[in-house]
Amino acid sequence: MVMKYLSGNEAVAQAALAAGAKVIAGYPGTPSSEAIGSIWNKDIAGVHVEWSTNEKVALEIAGAASWANQRALCTMKMSGLNVAYDSLISFVYSGGLGGFVIYVCDDPGVAAGMPEQDVRGFAFMSDMPVLEPCSVAESYSMTLYAFELSEAIGGPVMLRSVTNVAQSHAIVDIPAKRPIAERPLLLEKDIAKYTKAGAIICMNQHRDLIKRLEAAEEKIGADGLHQLKLGKKEGLGIISVGVINSFIEEAMGLAANQGIDTKDFSFLRLAGSNPLPKKEISKLIEHCGALVVLEENEDYIERCAYLEAYKAAKIMPITGKQNGVLSRIGNFNAVTILKALYQAVDQELPPQFISYEGAEALCAARPIGVCAGCPHRGVYIGINQAVRKLGYKKDEVMVTGDIGCTILGMSPPFHTLWTEIAMGASIPMALGYHYAGIKTPVIATIGDSTFMHGGMPGLLNAVQNQVDITVVIMDNGWTAMTGMQVNAGTDLAFQQSNSTKQADIAKIVQGLGVTQLFIVDPYDLPLMTQTLINAIPLAGIKVILARRECAIQTGRRKIRYGKSIVLEDKCTKCKVCINTTGCPSIVFDGERVFVDAGQCNGCGICNSLCKFGALVKEG
């Protein structure tokens, strides 16, 4: 045993390496990014680690590696599984050879944005086993087990984590490294397994898939992954899964201190939701007089409990979401468990578990902003200026947004963007508004990584139909919001040593057939605005490529573009600069406006906004 300080994400990556994974691919997405982030660019012998173009590409790469009889891991956030699912479901129906683990992080309580979805639903839809670690330690041990299970049943296994497990850091006991037997490379030709050609093949695959899930149920049962502890006959039974398992001890300790006889309770601690642990649940139902079911978001286990109770012809109270005690919204903590517990034992929740919540109302609002020196700022202000100068009101011009840092243009002071749906959605949505009959200009905005991830098909669609929309691609060279990962367009100097080609979005756009391409530096605000003014009225599809590296990354390399200063004799304190840019480096202290030299990188976007000439570059 070795003690190691790891996050949940890192534990998954380390366990995959220990399990002998040969291909590890994914796309960044909070809260999952550190899994690949922690092992990327480390030149690990015999292992291919990559940030793929998108989650679907990553999954197809990892899936095929498993079909060549190698172990493979694929990582993503829950939204990424929506992208990858088309391929995943086909892989699951086919089954595989080498262990294939798909690591997906849900975000109950929404720490990072996007729908509060529960990816276990995808596992149920494709009859795919899903394991749910409750801690950093289990993130490690369950990853190891997931590879074993995958090979035992001959199909992919989902490892579903959640934000507070994936992002937790703790000391973990790492078992001593066992030598991993090299798996022979195989090229298995089997049309009935690896294609979907015809009804017979597809229905046979469906039958085999169901058998694999049954095999998983048997193995998980035989290996004792679910823990059933029976208490008093006809007493209360508590079912929990995933991160909730880690809160049970705390909640029971608190309840016991209040005089609740918790040692009478029965507990079923589940290691995962699919295959549904029907046997264990029916044992609990047979033994207990009432149940509490604890799972975040959807009520899959709880519905299984109702079904098993019905099959056993036993009517018993079940506390959870169906009876309205727990919510499908948000994440749980020990108090959530106590609420359900006190309801189940028909007692009032003691007042010490109800905390004072009034303080937050006094807290100053802190909208998500744009960093000092962010090149996107030039695009948002440029769009706002161009719309006005072309004679439109702001609420007459639709500007669709995409995913990532580029969406921050929805925030004050810009209020530029109207929509946020999914990676790449901004361009087809602009088409939709246009086809719906909107006569005013429609503008789509998208980032570089997002464009390559999912934006290209939409742009091709626009080219094919030569639609009158304007697309602004904000190319800052990085997949920034998720913590600065590389993408195909990132400078080769920052890529892994085996990367040999940098994608050029200008060439991609031209290759897709766009003839009206304008390349502009968003730090040059007058040119940015003028380019938009020129491009927007033109017929057909126009692309403006606003190109400037992310200020966080250049800042880390100590790159400055001079320094902006306020000439106090010219400053009228009108504060147009602050109101227009929202730049954190421009400060008004109640008496004077000045630039915080520690934050300003000299981007110069603010300079042209001051009509008194008070904001200038020093020197």
Place this chain on the structure above:
Amino acid sequence: MLATTLDIYLVGVGGQGILTIAELITKAAEAKGISANFFPTKGMAQRGGFVKAQLKLGHNEVGPDIRPGGADLIIAMELSESLKALRFLKQDGDCIIYGYNWQPTEVMLGKAPYPTVEQVKEEVTKAGGHVTYLPPENMPEGVADNIYLLAAAVKHTCLGKFFTAEEIQEAIISRWPQGAERNMASFEAGMGAL
């Protein structure tokens, strides 16, 4: 009897070094063989956004989140953001606040309100906690404010019943062997802050 567990809720603004305080306490726990679960939440903040961390020390099995009313200690690095932590404070828990104002633009322009020190202290009392307030104007020039706050927390809150000043100092030195002198000066300043 000495407490065997300590749950700490830390809040601040991205760029202040609040997560570093949590990491240093985790390191000190590690050195003492105390189990720790450290759960930072950075959200989308690069700089200037709300940042929090939840630190649970000494538990056998531990969920990452501190329950409402469950924190023994709140460590806040920004005056207004400290309010977001208060519903997690235990009755009779400690709350130490470094009263720096990191004003959002609307506040800076006088268009939005910002809580006063007195308001915040009153809210801590309403939540049933004991407040230790460090006025930022008292912090000496050149001092690392997060180390200053951490030292004051050892001196004035229940953190000091769990760790000695030396144990925290060791964690700081082992983290940055190079900058030991400046950090120890910051630590000393924090110990003598009030």
